[in-house]
Structures are given as structure tokens and as C-alpha cells.
Amino acid sequence: MNGMESATEFASHFGFNFGRLVDGYQADIGVFSRLVGSPQGNLETGVVIQTKGFVKTSGGTFSREFLDTDRCRFCPTCVATDVGPTYRLHRAYGRVEWMLKFIHTCPDHGIGLSKVSGHRLKAADFSAQLRTRLDDLERLARKQSSRRPMRLQNYVINRLRGGEPEGIWLDEFPLQAAAHFTQLLGAMSRDGREPDLEEFEDKDWIEVAEIGFDIVSRGRQAVETTLEPFFDFKTVRRKVSLSMLLGRLPVELLQRLEQPGYRDLIKVLENAARWRYPTLISELPN
Numbered sequence: 001m002n003g004m005e006s007a008t009e010f011a012s013h014f015g016f017n018f019g020r021l022v023d024g025y026q027a028d029i030g031v032f033s034r035l036v037g038s039p040q041g042n043l044e045t046g047v048v049i050q051t052k053g054f055v056k057t058s059g060g061t062f063s064r065e066f067l068d069t070d071r072c073r074f075c076p077t078c079v080a081t082d083v084g085p086t087y088r089l090h091r092a093y094g095r096v097e098w099m100l101k102f103i104h105t106c107p108d109h110g111i112g113l114s115k116v117s118g119h120r121l122k123a124a125d126f127s128a129q130l131r132t133r134l135d136d137l138e139r140l141a142r143k144q145s146s147r148r149p150m151r152l153q154n155y156v157i158n159r160l161r162g163g164e165p166e167g168i169w170l171d172e173f174p175l176q177a178a179a180h181f182t183q184l185l186g187a188m189s190r191d192g193r194e195p196d197l198e199e200f201e202d203k204d205w206i207e208v209a210e211i212g213f214d215i216v217s218r219g220r221q222a223v224e225t226t227l228e229p230f231f232d233f234k235t236v237r238r239k240v241s242l243s244m245l246l247g248r249l250p251v252e253l254l255q256r257l258e259q260p261g262y263r264d265l266i267k268v269l270e271n272a273a274r275w276r277y278p279t280l281i282s283e284l285p286n
């Protein structure tokens, strides 16, 4: 509206740093709150605090591996609605939900999220990023909506938005660990002990998320039943560990023990395995 090139330039005229606002610096959030006449606490649900390895949102903390922070992901229909028929670009804004890799389609329109692989340094400047895809916007907004069930995605969004808990076993775990475990369990259920996760494409993640959610939504007992066949493991060794029995699933969890929830998930798996292998060697560090 003011003919400025970027949000960074605009913000500098008002005495705050746009990049720092996006990264969740209290001082810049404070200046911004005063400018828009809103108590700082009211902005809390929209604040995203970025630190070196993690991104903290009001719905949970996520390690960067689960977020697309360098590329803008967006729903073309949401954006088309934001900007309106006269293309008032400054009205479009990014949704925190779109950043999460657990989310594949727009929760409101059901269409696949589009990506801008724009300038990395301007990643946070949604409006500036969007300008690079403007020509495509109308075509993208006509994309077919997906009729596939997206139950893990719906579950994640509900928790991010602070909705009523679904009352399932998964609720016990922090959101990232819960969703990650569900995907891995689905991958194991589909592909066996050693799923080739590195080769997974979006469609694979969507498929294993659905398979995994079908299991975890039926509770801990259903998870243990899924693991049962993997415990039929022929070995001459006397010392058996989770990684030997379940392969990639515990390996992935063990790599992230310093993050909330992962240690508890390993304990669940160990307890399930101990019915068959009372002398199971724990891989958890003391």
C-alpha cells in the first residue's frame, strides 16, 4: 500500500526489526503490540519463537526437521481469498500450520499446499515471497481438492489450534513426538522393519500417516498388536534389543531422546517387548 519493497523496510520506519519480530524477540513484539494497540498477551497465539534448532508455537515445540522454514508453503485458495479480486497483496498472510511437514493439504480447502522456493533470507516475508508466484495464483487456486482422509493431519491441526482433545492415547505425548511416532509406525506397518524413509515422497508420508493413525487412534493395545509379528525374531544371541526387533522405528526415536516425549515412547516399546523378551537390553542411557 505504501509502495515499499519489503516488510523489512516497512518495519524499520516504525522502529522494529521485521526479522526479529518473526523470530519472536520480545522487544520487537513489544513495539509491534503498541503500534497495533493490542496487549502483548493477545498476540501470544500467533507468536513463533525461533531458536537455533527449534521453533516454538503456541501449540507445541517442533524441531526444525519437521518444519519448512526456508520455503513458504501456502494454500492458493486461502491466499486468493486474502488478497481479494483487486489483488491487495499486503492482506495475504502465512499460517503457522502451513509450515509443518505433517500438514500436506489446507485444512480449510483440502487442496495441496503450494510452495515458493524464494529467497531464503526473505523466507519470513510472506508478501514478498508471494509476489514471485503471483502469475500462478489463479491456476493454483483451481486445483482439485483432495478427498483422501487426512486423519493425522486433522489431529495435529486440532491440537495446534487448541481444540477439544480427541481423548486418545496419543494425547499423552507432546505433539511432535506423537505425530512422528504415528508416521514411523505406519511406515513399519506398510514396509516392514526397515522402511526406506530417505526415499519417501509426499504421497508416501500421507499414506503411512493414515495407516499409523488408524492404529494409534485405537489405543496402546492396538499399537502392541501391530508390533507383535516383529517380535517373532529368530536370533541366536542372548542379548536382544529394541533396535534388533523393531529396526528403524526405535532407531529414529533413540536419535531424538533429548526432545520431549521420545524417551517415553521408547519405554512403551520396551515394555511391549519385555513380555516376550524379559531380558531385553534397554538402549536408553541412564
Ligand SMILES: [Zn+2]
Binding pocket: 075, 076, 077, 078, 079, 106, 107, 108, 109, 110
Ligand atoms: Zn485454504
